[in-house]
Amino acid sequence: MAKHPTFACQSCGAVYNRWRGKCEACGGWNTVVEEAGAAGPLAGPAATRTSRGRRRVFALEGLAGEAKDAPRTKTGNAEFDRVTGGGLVPGSVILLGGDPGIGKSTLLIQVSAALARAGHRVAYISGEEAVAQVRLRAERLGLATAPVELAAETNVEDIVATLSAGGSPRLAVIDSIQTMWTDTVESAPGTVSQVRGSAQSLIRFAKSHGTAIILVGHVTKDGQIAGPRVVEHMVDCVASFEGDTGHHFRILRAAKNRFGPTDEIGVYEMTDRGLAEVPNPSELFLSGRDLATPGTAVFAGMEGTRPLLVEVQALVAPSALGTPRRAVVGWDPARLSMVLAVLEAHAGVRLGQHDVYLNVAGGLRITEPAADLAAAAALVSSLTGSALPADSVYFGEVGLSGAVRPVTQISARIKEAAKLGFSNAVGPASPGDGADRTNGAPTLGHVADLVARIAGGGSPRRAAASPRRAG
Template identity: 75%
Template sequence: MAKRAQSFICQNCGAAHNRWQGKCEACGEWNTLVEEDATGAGAAARGPGRRPGKGRAFNLEPLAGETHDAPRLPSGIAEFDRVTGGGFVRGSVLLVGGDPGIGKSTLLIQTTAALARAGHRVIYISGEEAIAQVRLRAERLGLDDAPVELAAETSVEDIIATLSEGKTPRLVIIDSIQTMWTDTVESAPGTVTQVRGSAQSFIRFAKRSGAAVILVGHVTKDGQIAGPRVVEHMVDAVLSFEGEGAHQFRVLRAMKNRFGPTDEIGVFEMTGLGLREVANPSELFLSERDLGAPGTAVFAGIEGTRPVLVEIQALVAPTSLGTPRRAVVGWDQSRLSMVIAVLEAHCGVRLSGHDVYLNVAGGYRIQEPAADLAAAAALVSSLADAPLPADAVYFGEVSLSGAVRPVAQAAARLKEAAKLGFARAVVPDSARTESAAGLRLNDVGSLSTLVAEIAANGRRAKAS
């Protein structure tokens, strides 16, 4: 009798090892190797009904040829359609990840209800909750009258056999992929091999039938989608549902999209009746801002194709510690350290004896370097106790030499600021060529120029 081939699979990165060891050599994580059957993984990769042996020839097509836009199915939720690029493409597979309790199931049950009410066949498969629990959530959201078909099942083969019967569904929700298991893999549900094999089966079904499939994925403690990274490469789109538990705002962000733009966001507000779309997130993020307080600056940012205005708050206070604290929420810690170093080296702003706290209001997270100028303005304003103009917005990237560099889509940022009632904008020199949209532009070439202006305004305000 042939001995079964065994391998040790890292549950963090999916790397295979021929023997157990405490540390994975591929990703450096400790105690993540689990023994799994290598033959089952190979069978899952080959697909059902395929045996190892000689392959079959297939036709090759020329690069030039007639192309068509992918037909889309609008979800009925405008913010969801914005992120996906206009709706669900037939035969596409989406992976949606997010922290526990952030609202992934709520968003998806609202999406399925909207499609079902439009007359489409929609199926919701839950591997974590019983049917009664899903019904209770739908009843609480006022969606229990939608003709959504439910099931609580974890066997991949049973699910695909059920989905293949009758009319092809337009949308299938699998909540979640970590709870699914397939007979072709001899390992526990949630392991790397099971997740990869189950995802491959659902992707094969979607491409064959034309149904759109959404896979819900758990996230690790550092915010990454759990399971092998190869699953993110296999699917057509990866969406991240983000937000802070203490805030009611939720952001749906496209990390990958084969049929639309990436880095696009949709903004929602969590209410007692589920998630509400936010058509103008800038108004929402600025609704409670502190007018006239030192240490606050409004940043005009861009997420995908959408301009978003948010308030950046800074607090600089003398420290009693040997090493000053540097705390930041909603921005990159290393980016804050770089801006502080430039202020110290090129602008004469001494922050080495002060604690620095930086916060992006509203639970929003900034991921672009264009926020450097707004963060620097807020820091200097707090240190000098000099309030910034309440009708001004800031954007620009700060280089290590202290120069303020241009950023993309300046015209869209200025237009959004003018729409919300702002009268002036502090921008890089190159933005002078952009349409001012009725704003008074204050272009700065170096960070030291901005620091001098803030300090001068602060002295004038104290003298008066």
């Protein structure tokens, strides 16, 4: 019986029975290509398939029973262990993505070397670089003496056979999954079929031998993991290594983790000796802050269980254009538009004829709604020309009615702020939270209260252009 051709999207993995110019699943154009002999979702070695008509009956268990925490292996890298939930779980598979040159290979070399020096067998398989190139990087980082096993190979069957010999390693790094290919799929390396088939073989090896595997994935122009989007559902943890090449710090963030929280981050600083862990990232993000500049507010945020203080910068300037500019770096542009609309509708702050620029200092990206109040404070401060108090932090979610809504973990935010010398916490009240504002700073119930507080109690640095407030 003749096989019908299969067409697969190279961005999201959607499968079609004919060619399409646009993928209906992800909306990408010219991403659907023909793949001969594409591996289906149930592809696997013939030895693992049951013959037709024969089925294996397995036992079903109830929810009641003893639950034990998954055993973990500490890597010796505290920030990496924090993101993974406390260390590597045997048999787990981690997909790590990041922009080219952001430091993925550097991070994995350091983690591999630390684990190998602890007495564990670690294998680093490179599909993009030769062994000599990996050794040169290790020498620059001062890790050339670490007993990490290196190889440059792209065939998955050969990799699995090599890792199985001499005892399974505790950790295996595959750099990268796009370069791998398997004999069971008849398509070019990097295609969706090859990526899926190669990942299935490696995941099967990890589960059967108890080896933790880290798969490195490339990213697209919009920051999404390319090709391995179809692998995200197969692996146990999906992490992204973020940062701007213009800044010296990097963020390791987990988007999915079956063995730990998904909202933890690890912070690293890029140095000439590799990536250095940052135990207190708030000091790093607030370094170099100009205390007397209008338009800057310190946001007390939360990343998982870790409180984090970052500086939110705003610039409001009169516009000569019919449509004023709105530029955002490190925050959601739709969130900025909402805050601007609330300020104008409920606080009388007229920004329709002004260009608005908002930036999160240091290159960190904020997704927490609690940053609304800090952004509003920075915007009003820039418009009025009044610098905010240097000892104040801001947090709170702004609703469409202008009300400042409570946020979680207020006590942890205030405690972190006090540790760094901030004595004034401006935010909403949270009944039952137990937050203690020892300096008696009033809580805010409406965004208009924030505008009145800044316009009436700020520290002017230049001639103030007070906002036009109704009432």
